[in-house]
Amino acid sequence: MIVAKKYLIACLLCFGSYLSYSQPSTDSTLQQATLESCIQYALQHQPVIKQSELDQLIAERTIRSALSSWLPQISGNYSLQRYLKLPVSLFPNFSNPTSPERVPVTVGVANLSNIQFSLSQNLFNRDVLLASRTADTYRDQARQNLINNKIDVTVNVSKAFYDLILTQKQVDILDGDIVRLERSLQDATNQYKSGLVDRTDYKRAAIALNNSRAQRKQAQEQIGGKAQLLKQLMGYPPNGDLKVTYDTLQLANEVYIDTTQLIKPESRIEFQLLRTQQALLKANVLYNRWAYLPSVSASANYNFVFQNSEFAQLYSRNFPNSLIGLTIALPIFQGGRRVQESRIAELQLQRSQWDLTNLSNTVTTEYRQAMANYKGNLATYRALQENLDLANDVYRVIQLQYRSGVRAYLDVIIAQNDLRTTQLTYFNALYQVLVSKLDVQRALGTVPN
Incomplete structure (x- = not known):
C-alpha cells in the first residue's frame, strides 16, 4: 500500500511538472491586442530592440574598459x-x-x-585621452540607435496592425453583404415561383452572392498571413493566439494631425545620429593631431x-x-603617416557635413510628400464618409421599392454593389489616412517611442 502511494505521488508530480512546462507563460501573450498593447509588446520583445539594448550595455562596458587605462596598472610576476x-x-x-x-x-x-x-x-596617452573625451558621445550613439529602432518598430507594427484590421473589416463588410444577398436571393426566388418575375432575377442574385462569397474567402485567407506578419514585427510567439481588438470610432477620431507644423530636421533621430557621428569624427581629428605629442607614463x-x-x-x-x-x-619620424592620417580625418569630417546637408534636403522632401499624401487621403476619406451614408439610404429605398414592385431587380443589384464598394473604399481610405499620418509623424520626428 505504501509503495502504491509513493508511485501515485511520483506520477502526480511528473504530470504537474509536465503541465507547468507545456503551458506558456501568460506574460508571453496578449489577452486583448489593441494597437497600444501591440506596440508596447513589440518594444519589450522585438529581437531588434533586445539587440539594441544589449548594444547599449556593450557600449557602456567598452567605455569602462577604455577608461580603466587611466587607473594605476598593477601586475605581479x-x-x-x-x-x-x-x-x-x-x-x-x-x-x-x-x-x-x-x-x-x-x-x-x-x-x-x-x-x-x-x-x-x-600621465598622458592619446588613446586614453580619446576614450575619456568620447565616452559620453558613444553613450549617446548607443541610446540614439535604440530610439531609432524603437521608432522603426512602432511605425512598422502600427502599419501592420492597421492592415490587419482593414482586412478583418473587409471580411465583416462582405459578411453583411452576403446576408443581404441571401435575403435578396430568397425574395427573388419567391417572386419567381409566384410568377411575378422571370428567372433572370434570382439568377442574378445567385451570381452576386457567389461573387461576394469568393471575395470573402480571399479576404479571410489573407488575415492569417497578415496576422503572422504582425506577430513577426512584434516578436510575438508564432503559434501564440493574437486577438486584435479595435474601436472604429476611435480610429476615425485619430486621423487628424496638425498640418501647420514646421519641419525641423534636427528633431529627426537620423539627424541626431549624424550629429553624434560628426562629434566622433571631430574627436578623431584631434586624436590624429595628438600623434605629434609624446606619451608619458610613470x-x-x-x-x-x-x-x-x-x-x-x-x-x-x-x-x-x-x-x-x-x-x-616621442615619435620623431614615421614617413609622413601622421600627416596623411590627419588629412584623412579632416576630409571625413568635411564629408559628414555634406551628409547632414543631404539629410536635411531628404527630410524636407519626405515631409512635403507625406503631407501631400495625408491631405489627399484625408480629403478622400471625408468624401467617402458622406458617400457611405448616401449608399446606405439609396439601398434601403430601392430595396423597399423593389419589394413593392416599383423597381427592377437590376436596380437592387446595382445598389448592393454600390453599398459594398462604398463600405470597402471607406475603410480602405481610413487605413490610407492613418498610414499617411504615420508617415507625416515620422517625417516630423514626432513618432512616440
Whole structure:
C-alpha cells in the first residue's frame, strides 16, 4: 500500500511538472491586442530592440574598459630557474694584471627565484585621452540607435496592425453583404415561383452572392498571413493566439494631425545620429593631431630576488631591489603617416557635413510628400464618409421599392454593389489616412517611442 502511494505521488508530480512546462507563460501573450498593447509588446520583445539594448550595455562596458587605462596598472610576476650548468664569463687575470689573458670564471648560483611587483600610471596617452573625451558621445550613439529602432518598430507594427484590421473589416463588410444577398436571393426566388418575375432575377442574385462569397474567402485567407506578419514585427510567439481588438470610432477620431507644423530636421533621430557621428569624427581629428605629442607614463618596480646553491634553502636568502621611473615616448619620424592620417580625418569630417546637408534636403522632401499624401487621403476619406451614408439610404429605398414592385431587380443589384464598394473604399481610405499620418509623424520626428 505504501509503495502504491509513493508511485501515485511520483506520477502526480511528473504530470504537474509536465503541465507547468507545456503551458506558456501568460506574460508571453496578449489577452486583448489593441494597437497600444501591440506596440508596447513589440518594444519589450522585438529581437531588434533586445539587440539594441544589449548594444547599449556593450557600449557602456567598452567605455569602462577604455577608461580603466587611466587607473594605476598593477601586475605581479613570479619566476623560478635552476641552472643545469652555470654560465661562464671571462675576467682579467688579476694575478697578472699586465697579461692580456682572460680567465674563465663560473658565475651565479644554481637556483634563482624572482618575485616582481610592477605599477604603472599613464600621465598622458592619446588613446586614453580619446576614450575619456568620447565616452559620453558613444553613450549617446548607443541610446540614439535604440530610439531609432524603437521608432522603426512602432511605425512598422502600427502599419501592420492597421492592415490587419482593414482586412478583418473587409471580411465583416462582405459578411453583411452576403446576408443581404441571401435575403435578396430568397425574395427573388419567391417572386419567381409566384410568377411575378422571370428567372433572370434570382439568377442574378445567385451570381452576386457567389461573387461576394469568393471575395470573402480571399479576404479571410489573407488575415492569417497578415496576422503572422504582425506577430513577426512584434516578436510575438508564432503559434501564440493574437486577438486584435479595435474601436472604429476611435480610429476615425485619430486621423487628424496638425498640418501647420514646421519641419525641423534636427528633431529627426537620423539627424541626431549624424550629429553624434560628426562629434566622433571631430574627436578623431584631434586624436590624429595628438600623434605629434609624446606619451608619458610613470612606473615603479619592487623585486624579491632569491638565490642559493641549495634548492631546499632557496628562499632563505633574499636580495630585494626596487626602482621608480618616468618614460617619455616621442615619435620623431614615421614617413609622413601622421600627416596623411590627419588629412584623412579632416576630409571625413568635411564629408559628414555634406551628409547632414543631404539629410536635411531628404527630410524636407519626405515631409512635403507625406503631407501631400495625408491631405489627399484625408480629403478622400471625408468624401467617402458622406458617400457611405448616401449608399446606405439609396439601398434601403430601392430595396423597399423593389419589394413593392416599383423597381427592377437590376436596380437592387446595382445598389448592393454600390453599398459594398462604398463600405470597402471607406475603410480602405481610413487605413490610407492613418498610414499617411504615420508617415507625416515620422517625417516630423514626432513618432512616440
